[in-house]
Amino acid sequence: MQFLAIALLAASAVVVADTENEGHHRDSGWVKDFKNLVAFGDSYTDESRLAYFYSHNGSAPPPGLLLPENNFTSGGGITWDRWVSNYTGAKLYDYAVSGAVCDNNIIYRYLAGIHGPFPDVVYEVNAFKADVAYINASTGTNTLYTDRTAENTVYSMWIGTNDLGQGAFITDSEVNNSTIPDYIDCIYDRFDSIYAAGGRYFVLMNTAPLQLSPLYGLPEDGGLSTSRYWPTKTSTGGNATEISYKMKEYTQLVNTVFDYRTPYELLVAKRYPVLDAPANVTGPYWNCDAAGTCTGSDVGLDHYLWYDDLHPSEKTDEAIAHEFVSVVAGTSKFATYW
Template sequence: MQFLALALLAASVVVVADTENEGHHGGTKPWVKDFKNLVAFGDSYTDESRLNYFYAHNGSAPPPGLLLPENNFTSGGGFTWDRWVSNYTGAKLYNYAVSGAVCDNNIIYRYLSYIHGPFPDVVYEVDAFKADIAYINASTGTNTLYTDRKADNTVYSMWIGTNDLGDSAFMTDSQVNHTTIPDYIDCIYDRFDSIYAAGGRYFVLMNTAPLELSPLYGLPEDGGLSTSRYWPNKTSSGGNVTEISYKMKEYTQLVNTVFDYRTPYELLVAKRYPGASIAVFDTNAFLSDVYYHPDKYLTAPANVTGAYWVCNDASACTASAVGLDHYLWYDDLHPSEKTDEAIAHEFVSVVTGTSKFATYW
């Protein structure tokens, strides 16, 4: 009954939002008029250099004030979507995403021996951002990292959930501290609190991808794998590939439905972020469109069920003889560089306020 009441309340404020922001929802007016900076948070779908820094420095984090370099040696086999956005628009990219990240290590704890601790989480990422905006260069007496960050020219993106919902997480009942999926969702809005307090006013919440379409979580008849280097004991420990795929779809759809209702509630009813705007980018629907209509996005003949980079184990991997631009998936879990290009094009449309895959609040 409480959820129904919330749904009805959120539905009622949609009318108010549409009236107050006529032309704002997919209209001709730009959402962000002067897009100068993209500040990105997330996991391997977004990271390009940060986990590499931890690897190269014995688990130590990048110091405040350091802008990490552009990098095309990523989990997707090339440039990530946020780098493409920067290249297309000229916006400066500040990338805090860490491959393997979850929202909060107090909910999902995944240890990485190479850095002698858990994968850095989004809690760390936002704290790193806050340290960077507070950084003062000793030589200049100014912040030499963020030189043109304003409320109306900076977009903050959040794309997190793949590792929270998957293997060694909620999928396998591996969460800690008696936590639940709503705790993971709370973590996202809590991080928006911190970014908002630091001056953020334009947020893009990228919802969870259709992971049930990936080789790692797909149905057997659609290329779903019984084992993977990301989940070696997927079926040997009693798992059922079909059941896992349906469960993953249930999780992602549940989370995305909560995003759809909670976002307008927090903004328009709870007044949690006065003066701010959140665009919910339906990356689930967008990547599903790539899956079901690949010729609009990928080079023909398109392959949406298999992976370009196929690994029998962590050390025995081979690349497809067909180019990466034909593939939706780079490997068992990660979108390819070509898919990232497509995401970037749509993200630019989100920022300009014209995306049919976004809802603006």
Template structure:
């Protein structure tokens, strides 16, 4: 054990990035939940729970959970990269761990297991007319980046924070799921991976402390306050513990998988510390948002029944669109730093 730890420390010491990480960035393939999805859940809802067919690119939309353009679409706009967005709002990593039902899709929210399957179907798709793949026209090992940002729903209400997991599963099972999904991406030819760590959810209105923006009732947790077993401050600190626990595991496990276990030979992975970036947005909002800034109250305030009132100020003044989702302006900050990551010069990324 001691020898393995020494090897890990020594190997980690070589993780120094100089120059572009991806020299020819042409494609971004994104997996995740509502923090990333721009139109896939909307397709499911509009088609009675049916998924987009293989070979069909989901369209751009600014009608998203964050109230505007998503971070991954901003990345595509800033770089000219093609975006393939498989994220589904409401997703968890695996519905066998966390199972959350949405009536409008006639079942559970599609999970990352589904997302990976949809990606695999798309890369093997052959157009009947052209006899070729008309969706992925220029996907190479050296020009395509695969991002994974999942955990907000896994850790949240009706999931781990409310002790609602299935089959006696624990947070380590959710973490295992993420690396298992990178296995599938690697098998499909992926070689540039970005693992985005969990957001500081304890700073969001949904999980914040009372007096600092934390809400006692939310459309995402209608019965939060009436249940006497839930102490609002305890919820916030429990969420802080969960996100920091997960991120610590990412920080230590990723170099182990990449450098010691050599789980993905020939591949490169960057851990994007979105947690620290969003914490900086919270603590230094004038650097990211339009003045006057607001990092505690949401722009779109909704009651338990989903009746919402929007601020008289525009969305660019706010860190949070609603109780849980970062605003478009916050997504722009995430995107700018993602571009820095791809260019190899992000202070919020660790490269392996």
């Protein structure tokens, strides 16, 4: 279970370090003074942001508002990024939105409860930039980002589950003749915006091995033929085995591109100039039929890799957080440093 949980991270790291310390920064820690984690992504990372949209009739949080910690998440408890904050003391700024894709102009998924599409990572990065520019009218200062420097802040990006999955590329539901390379381009374009706003330490987290999830897994390994996330998965002629192999192809393709494109963008294209330094691993804990009737397992959540058909459990998020801390410390064997 620990191995599979870490496989959900398997991070590639875009490292931009102070040139004076370039030769030895890894020995003394990749980020020596880790005070802030700014997280972007989807339901694997979201704590409170989609809930805010729901409770405010589709309106976004205003600039300058730090959303509250929330343990009622898609994974059934504390998210990996909150675990990182708890372990390290770093302040968490969570811009992730459950259901997000990188760009709604590539994958468009409408959510009736907020009267529009799921907010995408384009929105998330723009929200971050608005928060960075925010000035409190009473104090004349930014009261949200009170201690953000190039040296003490890490920016994470974990996006792809909804881009590649049902209602997206695997079901040929993309818009504007978009392709998987367009989705990958979107990620690096967002890093451009973060870099322009002062970001220097980025962690690009690989797409999760979705072919191992109950939603996309092989039938003989516990893969489901129908799900509340995909009620018509096989009833309209879909083949569960073919879907699983196709998802494996997509996730491995994207992760391979990340492996090679990241050092290219940093070292060759100079896109980011160097400046500043009994476990259950197949079935879900929360079982829901296609009609949305759900029951939890009699075995505790701590025994499960997957919370439901698609989302990692709280225990998995805790394992991911442990490894993320190692990534930031420069000691992770699951990360590639450039």
